[in-house]
Amino acid sequence: MTQPWAPLTSHAVLVARDDIDTDQIIPARFLTTTTRSGLGAHLFSDWRYQPDGTPRPEFALNATTSVGAQILVAGRNFGCGSSREHAPWALTDWGFRAVIASSFADIFRSNAHKNGLLTIALDEGTLAATHDALRAEPAARITVALSEQRVHLPHGIDAGFDIDPFSKRCLIDGLDELGALLADLPAIQAWEVSCGR
Amino acid sequence: MTAPRTLFEKVWDAHVVREGSDVAPAVLYVDLHLVHEVTSPQAFTALRERGLRVRRPDRTLATMDHSTPTLATGGRLVVLDPAAGRQLDALSVNCEAHGVPLYGMGDDRRGIVHVIGPELGRTQPGMTIVCGDSHTSTHGAFGALAFGIGTSEVGHVLATQCLLQTKPKTMEVRIDGRLRPGVSAKDVILAVIAKIGVGGGTGHVIEYRGSAIEALDMEGRMTVCNMSIEAGARAGMIAPDATTFAWLAGRDHAPSGVAWTAAVTQWKALRTDDGATFDRSVVLDASTISPMITWGTNPGMAIAVDGHVPATGAVDDAANQRAFTYMGLEPGQSLLGQPVDIVFVGSCTNGRMDDLRAAAGVMKGRHVAANTRMLVVPGSQRVKQAAEREGLADIFRAAGAEWRESGCSMCIAMNGDTVAGGQYAVSTSNRNFEGRQGKGARTLLASPLTAAASAIAGAVADPRSFL
Numbered sequence: 001m002t003q004p005w006a007p008l009t010s011h012a013v014l015v016a017r018d019d020i021d022t023d024q025i026i027p028a029r030f031l032t033t034t035t036r037s038g039l040g041a042h043l044f045s046d047w048r049y050q051p052d053g054t055p056r057p058e059f060a061l062n063a064t065t066s067v068g069a070q071i072l073v074a075g076r077n078f079g080c081g082s083s084r085e086h087a088p089w090a091l092t093d094w095g096f097r098a099v100i101a102s103s104f105a106d107i108f109r110s111n112a113h114k115n116g117l118l119t120i121a122l123d124e125g126t127l128a129a130t131h132d133a134l135r136a137e138p139a140a141r142i143t144v145a146l147s148e149q150r151v152h153l154p155h156g157i158d159a160g161f162d163i164d165p166f167s168k169r170c171l172i173d174g175l176d177e178l179g180a181l182l183a184d185l186p187a188i189q190a191w192e193v194s195c196g197r
Numbered sequence: 198m199t200a201p202r203t204l205f206e207k208v209w210d211a212h213v214v215r216e217g218s219d220v221a222p223a224v225l226y227v228d229l230h231l232v233h234e235v236t237s238p239q240a241f242t243a244l245r246e247r248g249l250r251v252r253r254p255d256r257t258l259a260t261m262d263h264s265t266p267t268l269a270t271g272g273r274l275v276v277l278d279p280a281a282g283r284q285l286d287a288l289s290v291n292c293e294a295h296g297v298p299l300y301g302m303g304d305d306r307r308g309i310v311h312v313i314g315p316e317l318g319r320t321q322p323g324m325t326i327v328c329g330d331s332h333t334s335t336h337g338a339f340g341a342l343a344f345g346i347g348t349s350e351v352g353h354v355l356a357t358q359c360l361l362q363t364k365p366k367t368m369e370v371r372i373d374g375r376l377r378p379g380v381s382a383k384d385v386i387l388a389v390i391a392k393i394g395v396g397g398g399t400g401h402v403i404e405y406r407g408s409a410i411e412a413l414d415m416e417g418r419m420t421v422c423n424m425s426i427e428a429g430a431r432a433g434m435i436a437p438d439a440t441t442f443a444w445l446a447g448r449d450h451a452p453s454g455v456a457w458t459a460a461v462t463q464w465k466a467l468r469t470d471d472g473a474t475f476d477r478s479v480v481l482d483a484s485t486i487s488p489m490i491t492w493g494t495n496p497g498m499a500i501a502v503d504g505h506v507p508a509t510g511a512v513d514d515a516a517n518q519r520a521f522t523y524m525g526l527e528p529g530q531s532l533l534g535q536p537v538d539i540v541f542v543g544s545c546t547n548g549r550m551d552d553l554r555a556a557a558g559v560m561k562g563r564h565v566a567a568n569t570r571m572l573v574v575p576g577s578q579r580v581k582q583a584a585e586r587e588g589l590a591d592i593f594r595a596a597g598a599e600w601r602e603s604g605c606s607m608c609i610a611m612n613g614d615t616v617a618g619g620q621y622a623v624s625t626s627n628r629n630f631e632g633r634q635g636k637g638a639r640t641l642l643a644s645p646l647t648a649a650a651s652a653i654a655g656a657v658a659d660p661r662s663f664l
Contacts, residue, residue, distance in 0.1 A: 017515075017516070017519070018516055019395055019396070019495050019516065021495065021628075021630045023628065023630040023631070023632060023633050024630065024631060024632070027632055027636075028609045028610060028611050028633070029610070029611060031235050031263075031611065032235070032264060032278060032280035032281045032283075032284050032611065033280065033284075034238035034239065034242075034283060034284055034287050035238075035239065035242075036239050046631065046632045046636060051618065051636065051637070076396065077395060077396035077399070077429065080395055080396065080429060080495070081331065081426075081628065081630060082330075082331045082345075083236065083329055083330055083331040083333075083345035083346060083347055084235075084236065084347075085236070085239075085329075085347035085348040085349060103396060103399065104399075105396070105399065105429055106365075106399055106400060106429070106431055107331060107345055107346070107347060110346075110347060110350070111347035111348075111349065114347065114349040114350075115349070164222070164363060165219060165220050165221075166220060166221050166222055166361070169220075177349070177353060177361050178243075178247075178349075178352060178353050178356060178357075180221070180361065181224065181353055181356070181357040181359055181360075181361060182249075182356065182357060184214070184215060184224055184357070184359070185357060187214055187215055187224070188214055188224070188226070188357060188358065188359055191214040191226060192226075192358075195211075195226075197226065197228070197256075197358075
């Protein structure tokens, strides 16, 4: 369903805040859609725009250096809050293919990996150094090698990251979990019979 | 002899279709799939694109709650937002096409998905329950393993009745002792989140245990489990006991007769064995918990209602500073006496009968302050009818509060019930994120008692002064 996750080198957008919740990523008033597309226009809407709809110049996504960025760098516990898959849909629709943070909320992480959006959790020290490097040099490039599970950050910082093997394989091959579950239907049917469902 | 297991492990083990391995997560069977209008349309589209059907409509139940109006216009509930209307229509069409039971507009079984599941007896101990909604953790109050999923996973469950899941870790939150007067389940869970933080439960399923938890009624247990996700936990659970069985007995879909007796015998085994271990353990003393209120922009930013917000120089200074600015508060200040524009009583956290009774107890014979507007939104149509029969609606109306139809309403502000920018709302809901109740809205989360007391005072008030 998704595209295979190709190696990535890109500059980044830095939103150095902890506990960025899904209501900030995509406010609830945009959830009345019945499709997955077009949500990038509303990504971080209330941080990105003034009440009159004009862009807030101080918000990172509005910086000229952010144009074309495919990596978002945030703080701790990114994506906390609701289960809305609209959050990764909005991020990917804007153009992001990876989010770097020191931790992620469980449901967000699961949703992200199903949509070709890689989550990279770094230790807090490495993340803080990355924030500093990006503040000094906003156009600095980051390279993500998913197959090696390594990320090459600005100022020569190099770090490994963890990802569960199944999500990694699904991302790299562009596989969809539903395919795996459908292949298990005979086992599911047998289980239902033996367990009285 | 098998090794001692936790409640979570017993429910998990009983639903594993295929064990997880180094290369693939477990295949976990889902007993009950709850569906609502906001997170399901893209899942039905995915099924349609692949020519798939809903595999077990009998284990699927849909309702409309998130964007439904709570105010009748000309005697009818009219959806004013065309996009919301299209989304509601899509749910009707999808349920019709796949034979999924839908409790839609006009059905007296309709309500917030996490209120109606238990109310109708569809939620039962030992089940696995999922929904495209993070507050699915509510159902863990019955000893079910219940958690929120994304829309892709909604599609997986519709098509296969299963999910691929990595087994979470376990966390015990033990609360012994007696709650003091004026302190309720909402205060307990806000105290837990304040202690462990909004990411403190990430990767874990929490089991709430101890004498203070056992003493809670089912409504209180649902309130506690409901906000497990606000601590980042995958789910929250409480072992079923006599309180649980008494609450479930006689409900529409609860077993009856011989089947009931057999079910209760099975449910009684759903307890953490002596000697079972948790990956993490947190302990609170119930007698030290005060009525709580949030001051900031996440549910972990909570204090005793008569306490002070953090002073500057605290560890999370940058986050606190942002929160002070958004909330229009000063470091170190008290919240008591802070004027309140709106009071909201409702939501899947606090929209049940006991919540309404608690609020009505404070409101009786009193009046909402002139500077304050109060909305009371029952969690379901059945809660609404019961509250009307019991005279609670009359108490709210006489006090000058608005008595509405059921739905998520001002908790998520998708249906037109919103808090205006800069306004302060004391809300019994679950999230005080920036903009959650409307763009620029300033939310203070609290219990129904504290909310009602604040409505009377027109300002943040200590409910203990009103008991």
